[in-house]
């Protein structure tokens with residue numbers, strides 16, 4: 083029996099039940115916080131020695147020197163060349179599609195000239211050195227190498243340093259191959275909070291970076307949250323999520339498998355289905371019962387559906403859109419007859435997959451957009467990882483004497499209101515002279 087909650091918007095405590103499923107779970111990180119604080123302090127204070135300690139104790143990878151954890155470009159290239167032809171083709175085709183999509187996100191410098199000849203503008207520059215975290219505790223993610231590194235490469239980042247754990251010293255050749263395809267400059271077999279600390283503070287062997295991006299488990303997320311400010315981060319990502327809005331006309335097995343596809347990541351992943359047809363929810367439940375026993379990761383799926391899964395009956399698709407907006411999911415599938423119409427009423431989602439022939443799994447691997455997306459309702463204010471995460475803008479202001487005569491009195495007046503006389507006099511000197 084597949085255990086999954088049934089909810090209905092007609093239940094008086096529906097909102098409360100929904101929140102307990104979808105809200106950011108602060109309680110889940112209590113034990114993690116102190117462990118991460120200790121790891122960060124150790125790596126900051128002791129550098130490589132702490133990295134060696136945590137690698138051995140947390141990932142079962144003992145080395146004499148941290149330099150042994152670096153995989154050079156030749157090894158990554160050899161891994162690429164050692165792939166089966168079909169695997170290599172899939173990897174390279176996905177990479178090409180991801181690159182092509184991200185080329186559209188490049189921002190250009192701009193400049194405008196005022197009537198008095200003054201110039202205003204903005205220049206866009208890539209970050210110099212970034213760290214990308216590629217998770218690898220419970221599964222290997224070559225796709226996450228592409229989804230993190232390619233946007234950075236397209237932005238023109240000078241040096242991309244990748245970290246990925248190698249439990250017991252094992253790293254999937256496909257992960258190394260993906261690093262070669264995506265243009266990673268340096269790769270270290272390090273994971274968890276210790277890898278984030280090394281990237282943030284630098285050690286004898288790893289150089290400090292300007293920004294750290296990429297998903298990971300609770301230890302990685304907490305470490306990124308704590309080093310923010312010292313370095314930039316993309317987001318604090320939680321476990322994977324999928325929300326499917328279905329009109330009841332999609333093959334129930336397709337819907338069941340799409341729910342499984344995110345549930346299989348992690349026991350804490352969230353897989354939700356919304357439909358106006360109660361009978362369809364029964365059909366999907368029956369499909370799950372049929373399909374689950376044959377799934378390789380059935381235990382993880384089962385746990386995740388029981389812990390965080392739900393099937394929600396709504397009055398109609400308009401109400402489904404309201405519920406979807408309040409969930410603000412990482413991935414939203416609109417498995418309905420007119421997905422574009424429904425998409426117009428969606429305001430909060432990391433990525434929207436329109437129509438029955440667009441499973442979220444396409445987005446995970448090869449559609450084009452990065453699969454690093456805001457989770458845990460943060461799509462209310464956050465965006466997918468993109469080229470813009472690897473760039474920063476600088477404002478440009480250049481006044482002529484005529485322009486100074488326009489801005490000077492305004493600035494001086496406002497400065498005196500703030501009691502900042504030096505500001506006022508600095509402005510006045512430009513037009514009184």
Ligand SMILES: NC(=O)c1ccc[n+]([C@@H]2O[C@H](COP(=O)([O-])OP(=O)(O)OC[C@H]3O[C@@H](n4cnc5c(N)ncnc54)[C@H](O)[C@@H]3O)[C@@H](O)[C@H]2O)c1
Nearest residue numbers: 140217218219220247273274297298299322347348453454
């Ligand atoms: N959003 C995305 O794009 C995306 C992509 C892929 C994976 N994911 C998610 O990333 C997560 C990956 O998690 P994972 O665990 O498989 O790999 P991970 O690489 O994030 O974490 C593994 C590391 O956690 C550390 N760790 C484990 N137990 C610890 C402990 N008790 N104390 C201190 N450190 C400890 C270890 O150092 C280990 O290297 C999953 O939740 C998955 O759903 C998200």
Ligand SMILES: N[C@H](CO)Cc1c[nH]c[nH+]1
Nearest residue numbers: 223225226322323446453
């Ligand atoms: N669904 C994950 C992001 O939430 C990304 C991923 C990688 N591989 C498979 N899926």
Ligand SMILES: [Zn+2]
Nearest residue numbers: 322343344446
């Ligand atoms: Zn996935």
